[in-house]
Amino acid sequence: MSRDHTILTPKVLEKISHLREHFPVEALTIPLLHAIQDEHGYVSREAISESAAHLGLPLAKVLKVATFYTIFNQEPKGKLHLQVCTNIACWLNGANDLVAHLEQRLGIKAGETTTDGKFSLSRVECLAACGTAPAMQVNDTYVENLSKAKLDDLIDKWSKSECCGICDGDGDGGGEEEKA
């Protein structure tokens, strides 16, 4: 039980409490995994085991789900997870060049995290921001109409700031809006 307090904290469980009376228990799996990732940044194997135990579901069921959905990080990510869309509309607007530019600036390849744990870089599929392509998602926030200059400004700003710089401090990314 003691482990429950480090992964399935009261804050995590509180996030799904409003769903309990309306959904069968299996349907709480995805909301619970979301809540875990919000709090801890990723969904570890241990978190999967604890979720299964908490929900009273077989481990295999929760494991199957956690590994199916790309949003659930199976390893820790950097404080800022730059997820650049390289699908068709963004690709037509130079997304591959942006990824190359970011790889060079951050000194990592797509799929990696900087050694200081500040940045992770990923290529992702269409974000439904094709009209404002190229687009990326940084943690939970969309940043659109990207250009190398815009990325440089953002990286400069983020590198300097103590905190991740994009959220409002509570880690849920609910701060700064970058919508075009």
Added chain:
Amino acid sequence: MKKVFTEAAANSKDYQALTEVLTHKTPEAVITEVKKSNLRGRGGAGFPTGVKWSFMPNNEVAPVKYLVCNADEGEPGTFKDRFIINQMPHKLIEGMIISGYAIGAKVGYIYIRGEFRKEAEFLQTAINKAYSDGWLGKNILGKNFTFDLFLYRGAGAYICGEETALLNSLEGKRGEPRLKPPYPAQVGAFSKPSCVNNVETLANIPWIMLHGGEAFAKLGTEKSGGTRLYSMSGHLQHPGIYEFSPTLTLREAIQEAGGVRGGKKLKAVIPGGASAPMLRADEIDVCIDFDSLASVGSMAGSGGIIVMDETTCIVEAALVLLKFYAHESCGQCSQCREGSPWLSRIFQRIENGQGKLADLELIEDLCKNMAMQTICAFSDAVTGPALSSIHKFKEEFIQHIESGACPLKNHQAKRV
């Protein structure tokens, strides 16, 4: 051009249509009106909405039924549902309450893609407001009608846009499509009869209720009522969301969005989201409705119009999409699980200049074994870009193969 949908959203009072419906219309009358409107599903398949609703079993046979809104919006090139959620959340909520009333559902779910975090928060705030204003919950407007609405976040899987994969995901399972029959109208969410409709489909319902099915039908073509939101992207001067009548041609739509950017020539258009077969620049004098685009071998799909200029390498464009499909196949059916990455590898070697002419036949053969052979239509979708690119731009493939390199590499239009 009439922009009834976006204008009404800006000018009309929310929940006026709901009030009208609950005071003057029976559920049957709502369905009749929607049938008259010729509204067809905006999620991609274009199925007549009123007909789909009439498949739902009646209240005596099925006292518990669900309405499910598909807000998974993952089809590359499509971003109109996000626009609706951000700009007119109450039109969607109102449309869902009316639709729930029509089909006898007391509960609705909105399945929203996981990436739409801000949208989900915004929509939840709107739902909370609708509850506090008395539009949701028990005995709405003092009538014997109750409707509850729950938001459920997906977690990054394109396949969850397929309606039965969505239902599995909503139940907390992997997003794997279900074998049909049974159809969702018999066995849907949590084993109850369910009706799945797209965001835009549902957001059109309030207008139809206020102005009548006939007025809506008149805005479109003979078989497809209403205007539609088109997501315009790619090499356009002014990409974005446009409300068009489907009687417009693809050429006119592109002109409305400012034409091709930077004075470049048009090369190809994908007219209905990634799965829609591409069209050449000389094939765009076709109306953008479901039937016209189907008649030229493509589809109106999700209304995502992706424009590519003369600098675009078609082999690589198709490759980008095939890599996407290879990544997103759920893996249940072997044709799709193995075929999608295989196609992607073939296109990759052609793009790299290492393809053979026999590869073109192999692509045809593979696609024949993928289309209409699987549990869901994902596999068919994969063949859209694969076949249309090799059919319509064959010379370009041959050029890659014979010269041993991509002739357009480093010539592609750069904006950044």
